Amino acid sequence: MxxxxxxxxxxxxxxxxxxxxxxxxxxxxxxxxxxxxxxxxxxxxxxxxxxxxxxxxxxxxxxxxxxxxxxxxxxxxxxxxxxxxxxxxxxxxxxxxxxxxxxxxxxxxIAEAGMLQACAQGATFSVAVLAPAKVAGMRALIRSYGLESRLASIIPARTTSRDAATSPGELLDQLTDACRSRSSDELGDVLVLTGSVMGQIAHALSTRINRPVVAGILAGVRMAETLADATTRPTYPSKEEA
The missing domain is CATH 3.40.50.12500 (Rossmann fold)
Structure with a gap:
């Protein structure tokens, strides 16, 4: 498509x-x-x-x-x-x-972009994933990016990719409950939603848990726009030509 x-x-x-x-x-x-x-x-x-x-x-x-x-x-x-x-x-x-x-x-x-944005917004961040089975893989990914020292916790919902895409309201409720069951230290300063389908619930979840929530999909797109400009900037004349 x-x-x-x-x-x-x-x-x-x-x-x-x-x-x-x-x-x-x-x-x-x-x-x-x-x-x-x-x-x-x-x-x-x-x-x-x-x-x-x-x-x-x-x-x-x-x-x-x-x-x-x-x-x-x-x-x-x-x-x-x-x-x-x-x-x-x-x-x-x-x-x-x-x-x-x-x-x-x-x-x-988008996972890396979301985490990097979170590092600019707070000292520590937590990461939401769709299911408990995804926790180990996400921890390995965070470690590979050299960001494990900034990680407060990984917070799993209890759903699948397909269900999250078709029932975003249920995903929002699950993550709300999961976040509210964690201490402030476990949540960290910022929550990162790495999953692409999670982007549509970021604002509502931030309101519910009273904490900044970074949607990885939006962080990734903004970084792409910024880097697109940075790597296609005009060529300026040399000192000799000026």
Whole structure:
């Protein structure tokens, strides 16, 4: 599936093109991502939302991560010169390292982006995941990014990728209860929602738990926009030419 969000009106003289890749094969999730992200795009951004035609429709196991990672990296390779930046829109950042080998454009994982934004907002952060079985994998991912010393806790809901996509209200209630059962120290200064489908509940959850909540999908898109500008900035004349 491919969804194109046309540039919003504004003063930008140049369109930045970013690809947001839903790592699972669900067209429904890709549409949800487009609905969540589109209102937040900067003026002058054209976002194209993609998902692989094959692979798991939800990413709930390590096998799902491996398979979806390969498909994600393959999409980056296919479109390696068509976009200014890429966003891997899955809370496990599947295929991120491989994708970065396949293009000279920035590739952003939404889990990593969400955590980095949280580090700028507080001394410690907690991370929400969809199920207890995802805790170990998320801890390993956080460790691989060198951020374990900033981690307060990992807070699991009790759902699946498919159920979270179809019942966001239930996910919101589960995470609200899970967060309220934790101490302030366990929650940390900021809560990070790494999962792409979690982005639509970030504001409501922040209100319920009275704490900043970072949606990884929105953090990743904003980082992609920023890096797209940084890596395509105009070439200025040398001192000799000035």
């Amino acid at each position: 491919r969804i194109t969000q046309t540039p919003t009106a504004g003063s930008s003289s140049r369109t930045r093109r970013i690809a947001v890749i839903n790592s699972n094969s669900s067209d429904r999730v890709t549409q949800q991502l487009a609905d969540t992200v589109t209102p937040e795009l900067l003026s002058g951004t054209e976002a194209v939302f993609l998902n692989p035609a094959e692979g798991p429709e939800g990413i709930d196991t390590l096998f799902d991560v491996i398979v979806s990672g390969a498909h994600t990296a393959a999409l980056v390779r296919e479109y390696s010169h068509d976009f200014d930046a890429f966003v891997v829109a899955c809370g496990n950042d599947p295929g991120l390292a491989a994708a970065r080998e396949l293009t000279d454009r920035p590739v952003i994982g």
